[in-house]
Amino acid sequence: xxxxxxxxxxxxxxxxxxxxxxxxxxxxxxxxxxxxxxxxxxxxxxxxxxxxxxxxxxxxxxxxxxxxxxxxxxxxxxxxxxxxxxxxxxxxxxxxxxxxxxxxxxxxxxxxxxxxxxxxxxxxxxxxxxxxxxxxxxxxxxxxxxxxxxxxxxxxxxxxxxxxxxxxxxxxxxxxxxxxxxxxxxxxxxxxxxxxxxxxxxxxxxxxxxxxxxxxxxxxxxxxxxxxxxxxxxxxxxxxxxxxxxxxxxxxxxxxxxxxxxxxxxxxxxxxxxxxxxxxxxxxxxxxxxxxxxxxxxxxxxxxxxxxxxxxxxxxxxxxxxxxxxxxxxxxxxxxxxxxxxxxxxxxxxxxxxxxxxxxxxxxxxxxxxxxxxxxxxxxxxxxxxxxxxxxxx
Amino acid sequence: xxxxxxxxxxxxxxxxxxxxxxxxxxxxxxxxxxxxxxxxxxxxxxxxxxxxxxxxxxxxxxxxxxxxxxxxxxxxxxxxxxxxxxxxxxxxxxxxxxxxxxxxxxxxxxxxxxxxxxxxxxxxxxxxxxxxxxxxxxxxxxxxxxxxxxxxxxxxxxxxxxxxxxxxxxxxxxxxxxxxxxxxxxxxxxxxxxxxxxxxxxxxxxxxxxxxxxxxxxxxxxxxxxxxxxxxxxxxxxxxxxxxxxxxxxxxxxxxxxxxxxxxxxxxxxxxxxxxxxxxxxxxxxxxxxxxxxxxxxxxxxxxxxxxxxxxxxxxxxxxxxxxxxxxxxxxxxxxxxxxxxxxxxxxxxxxxxxxxxxxxxxxxxxxxxxxxxxxxxxxxxxxxxxxxxxxxx
DNA sequence: CTGAAAGCGCTTACAG
DNA sequence: CTGAAAGCGCTTACAG
Numbered sequence: 146x147x148x149x150x151x152x153x154x155x156x157x158x159x160x161x162x163x164x165x166x167x168x169x170x171x172x173x174x175x176x177x178x179x180x181x182x183x184x185x186x187x188x189x190x191x192x193x194x195x196x197x198x199x200x201x202x203x204x205x206x207x208x209x210x211x212x213x214x215x216x217x218x219x220x221x222x223x224x225x226x227x228x229x230x231x232x233x234x235x236x237x238x239x240x241x242x243x244x245x246x247x248x249x250x251x252x253x254x255x256x257x258x259x260x261x262x263x264x265x266x267x268x269x270x271x272x273x274x275x276x277x278x279x280x281x282x283x284x285x286x287x288x289x290x291x292x293x294x295x296x297x298x299x300x301x302x303x304x305x306x307x308x309x310x311x312x313x314x315x316x317x318x319x320x321x322x323x324x325x326x327x328x329x330x331x332x333x334x335x336x337x338x339x340x341x342x343x344x345x346x347x348x349x350x351x352x353x354x355x356x357x358x359x360x361x362x363x364x365x366x367x368x369x370x371x372x373x374x375x376x377x378x379x380x381x382x383x384x385x386x387x388x389x390x391x392x393x394x395x396x397x398x399x400x401x402x403x404x405x406x407x408x409x410x411x412x413x414x415x416x417x418x419x420x421x422x423x424x425x426x427x428x429x430x431x432x433x434x435x436x437x438x439x440x441x442x443x444x445x446x447x448x449x450x451x452x453x454x455x456x457x458x459x460x461x462x463x464x465x466x467x468x469x470x471x472x473x474x475x476x477x478x479x480x481x482x483x484x485x486x487x488x489x490x491x492x493x494x495x496x497x498x499x500x501x502x503x504x505x506x507x508x509x510x511x512x513x514x515x516x517x518x519x520x521x522x523x524x525x526x527x528x529x530x531x532x533x534x535x536x537x538x539x
Numbered sequence: 540x541x542x543x544x545x546x547x548x549x550x551x552x553x554x555x556x557x558x559x560x561x562x563x564x565x566x567x568x569x570x571x572x573x574x575x576x577x578x579x580x581x582x583x584x585x586x587x588x589x590x591x592x593x594x595x596x597x598x599x600x601x602x603x604x605x606x607x608x609x610x611x612x613x614x615x616x617x618x619x620x621x622x623x624x625x626x627x628x629x630x631x632x633x634x635x636x637x638x639x640x641x642x643x644x645x646x647x648x649x650x651x652x653x654x655x656x657x658x659x660x661x662x663x664x665x666x667x668x669x670x671x672x673x674x675x676x677x678x679x680x681x682x683x684x685x686x687x688x689x690x691x692x693x694x695x696x697x698x699x700x701x702x703x704x705x706x707x708x709x710x711x712x713x714x715x716x717x718x719x720x721x722x723x724x725x726x727x728x729x730x731x732x733x734x735x736x737x738x739x740x741x742x743x744x745x746x747x748x749x750x751x752x753x754x755x756x757x758x759x760x761x762x763x764x765x766x767x768x769x770x771x772x773x774x775x776x777x778x779x780x781x782x783x784x785x786x787x788x789x790x791x792x793x794x795x796x797x798x799x800x801x802x803x804x805x806x807x808x809x810x811x812x813x814x815x816x817x818x819x820x821x822x823x824x825x826x827x828x829x830x831x832x833x834x835x836x837x838x839x840x841x842x843x844x845x846x847x848x849x850x851x852x853x854x855x856x857x858x859x860x861x862x863x864x865x866x867x868x869x870x871x872x873x874x875x876x877x878x879x880x881x882x883x884x885x886x887x888x889x890x891x892x893x894x895x896x897x898x899x900x901x902x903x904x905x906x907x908x909x910x911x912x913x914x915x916x917x918x919x920x921x922x923x924x925x926x927x928x929x930x931x932x933x
Numbered sequence: 934c935t936g937a938a939a940g941c942g943c944t945t946a947c948a949g
Numbered sequence: 950c951t952g953a954a955a956g957c958g959c960t961t962a963c964a965g
Contacts, residue, residue, distance in 0.1 A: 149657070149659055149958095151957090151958055151959080152958070152959065153958080153959095161935075161936085162935065162936045162937075163936090163937095163958090163959075163960090164935070164936060164937080164938095164960080164961080165934085165935060165936075166959095167959065167960055167961085168934095168935085168960095170959085170960095171960080175934055175935085176934070176935085177934055177935085180934080180935085192653075192657065194654065194657035194658050194659075195958080195959070196596070196658070196659050196957085196958050196959070197658055197659070197660050198592050198595040198596045198601065198659065198660065198957090198958080198959090199596050199941090199957070199958035199959040199960090200958075200959050200960070201592040201941090201959090202590070202592045202593050202596050202940095202941045202942065202943085202957090202958080202959070202960090203940075203941050203958070203959040203960040203961080204941085204959070204960050204961085205941070205960085207592065209635075212636070214624075220823065222617065223616065223617045226636075227638070230608075230636060230638035231638070234638060239635050239636075239637075239658070239660060240635065240636040241603070241633050241634065241635055241636070242606070242620075242624060242633075242634040242635070242636045243633075244621070244624035244625070244628060259586070260588065263543070263586065263587075263588035264588050264590070264591055264633070265543055265588075265590050265591070265592065265942095266591050266592065266633060372827065403827045406829070407829070410829060429614065429823070429824065430823065430824035430827055430828070433766060433797045433824055433828065434824070434827065434828055434829070435800070435801070435804060435828070435829060543942095545941090545942055545943080546942070546943065547942080547943095555951075555952085556951065556952045556953075557942090557943075557944090557952090557953095558944080558945080558951070558952060558953080558954095559950085559951060559952075560943095561943065561944055561945085562944095562950095562951085564943085564944095565944080569950055569951085570950070570951085571950055571951085574950080574951085589942080589943070590941085590942050590943070592941090592942080592943090593941070593942030593943040593944090593957090594942075594943050594944070595943090595957090596941090596942080596943070596944090596956095596957045596958065596959085597942070597943040597944040597945080597956075597957050598943070598944050598945085598957085599944085599957070659958095
């Protein structure tokens with residue numbers, strides 16, 4: 146931890162001016178290759194790392210990206226953040242953490258956003274599930290501030306956006322149950338004010354329709370994404386007259402599936418023998434719970450990665466990055482970005498439950514939306530068509 | 540989002556020099572109260588927020604604190620981070636996230652630390668469970684860099700450190716089982732290379748000793764903190780001859796307790812009827828699993844808070860904060876800091892299983908160590924002494 | 934292709 | 950108690 150070196154030191158060592166050092170730092174084209182090489186070498190030799198703070202001040206752009214995180218209690222958040230961190234770790238950017246739960250910063254969410262902006266710290270923002278503050282994020286975007294939304298509960302217009310293909314995931318879940326021979330399949334929806342809940346419901350309907358099974362309104366209940374909601378919805382469903390009672394439940398979230406499990410146990414129903422169950426999310430607990438839960442895995446970490454890549458590419462338009470010669474590998478944008486305006490209705494697809502993504506060409510200046518595919522994780526909670534008893538697991 | 544205001548703007552509006560504005564910004568004493576008031580008002584009126592980047596550059600100290608996070612997969616991390624974020628939200632500090640799992644930044648952990656330092660971004664560092672990189676953190680501290688360790692698996696010498704009182708927690712867990720009438724209580728230890736595992740073992744031993752129950756080596760097995768380890772340890776314990784078999788197990792972590800649950804189920808043993816079970820951590824899943832797990836809750840969020848407060852007070856020595864008049868409430872150090880060099884052996888304490896903390900006076904310039912108390916969370920996995928069947932729960 | 938100089942927004946001695 | 954000036958480490962026109 147010797148005295149921090151500055152570009153002046155490097156300049157002196159290389160026998161050039163600070164301006165030239167700055168040029169190679171910023172990958173400006175007009176530098177003599179030999180000079181560039183020499184400077185690069187020296188920087189590496191002495192372990193030079195430029196001051197983020199100084200270049201931020203001078204250049205007017207920062208090397209920090211913000212990540213706006215809602216309640217930490219939600220189990221998916223850490224995974225998303227991890228994805229972001231992985232991508233950021235390969236770049237010159239650092240991550241600044243903003244917690245939107247923070248009541249102390251002001252009465253309304255707008256204050257947090259204002260604070261983030263006025264502090265002039267970050268170059269761009271990743272907003273995880275902004276929910277209530279979604280409109281502030283949209284405003285940010287309209288003001289030209291680089292921002293990417295991750296898995297928001299709505300699809301704001303003209304907004305860089307990364308989320309999961311909830312429709313196909315739900316289709317797959319339902320299809321799995323159909324494949325096992327179930328015909329009376331209930332669905333506990335998430336709150337319908339969320340886009341993802343509506344998309345999952347749509348996937349459920351589509352799968353039933355393809356199997357020529359009419360939708361039974363008695364088998365569809367709106368829940369709250371929580372254990373409690375799953376519990377009470379399950380009670381309603383499982384106390385239906387025997388001929389109406391579902392043989393399988395597709396819960397709109399793993400949390401609600403846990404509630405179903407509890408209610409089933411309370412009613413003396415065995416899972417999967419008496420009731421097959423599929424969740425959605427693949428939360429950490431779902432592999433641990435008894436029986437282990439078959440569910441639709443959302444690629445949270447990948448969502449974070451893709452969102453970070455998208456933000457970085459947005460930032461690209463105004464700045465450059467370092468090259469491989471430099472201690473930090475440069476950021477390379479993802480080889481391909483699946484881009485679409487909305488997940489397609491797969492009803493014409495011969496194998497719609499495969500996790501392929503719509504692959505349209507990106508229209509210029511269209512808002513970028515990335516829908517990541519989910520995947521079916523088969524565990525014990527659905528049993529199998531062939532055996533009456535579930536195989537032991539975990 | 541009008542043009543960003545600078546202290547020059549404020550100075551002009553207030554009819555003073557930039558230096559004076561800077562003084563009130565930094566709470567320097569020598570400012571005329573009336574002038575200070577006026578400047579404060581103006582800053583509030585126009586919503587002035589100083590540039591972190593500029594004051595960092597000029598002042599040589601930053602308003603950013605780093606948080607070094609290990610694998611995000613560990614369920615306790617988010618809670619700790621939340622605690623840190625809550626405290627930071629009340630201050631002028633922002634949080635910069637560093638992920639130590641990041642392989643791309645270099646081969647060894649030291650690189651990440653070097654990077655953190657050389658980038659000259661943050662004023663201080665919070666290291667969550669540094670584990671492998673612990674020695675780099677110690678080096679940082681020796682070099683005079685403000686750093687606080689959170690719940691590391693060792694107690695490095697002379698280091699600001701925040702953790703849980705594992706000894707008392709384990710004592711309480713074992714005591715709870717003893718209270719329910721159990722006499723053959725097994726313990727699945729965490730890896731003994733971790734201090735917390737040894738402390739928990741010590742608490743277990745102490746409780747047994749006070750109950751005049753000799754330690755049975757056959758009932759103590761070292762595990763790995765994971766589900767798998769709990770599973771195999773439980774198998775060893777539960778297949779012991781009937782007269783040797785434990786009637787209760789104290790698992791050193793909730794994860795291992797889940798493993799016990801799985802093994803018990805596989806062996807046809809009911810929990811709590813045939814086996815009482817206590818965990819340690821109070822992980823999210825523990826309330827959801829069947830039966831809900833009685834466990835020792837670690838105050839993760841509070842650990843984050845206390846660590847952040849400690850770091851901030853360390854930072855205080857070199858800088859000041861804003862006052863309440865200013866948009867950001869000032870940081871106030873915790874009213875009391877429980878400080879001790881090591882958790883006391885409570886054997887002389889009449890009610891050692893209460894969550895009181897050792898309360899020594901702090902010796903000047905001693906390393907600050909904060910041990911937070913754990914708490915017993917009683918759920919269904921221990922049943923009760925009086926009834927043979929467990930009450931339904933969740 | 935390269936350098937001298939001004940400037941980013943703040944802080945900090947140094948005078949007064 | 951307050952101001953003028955230098956400086957933090959970088960970037961960016963502007964010349965050459």
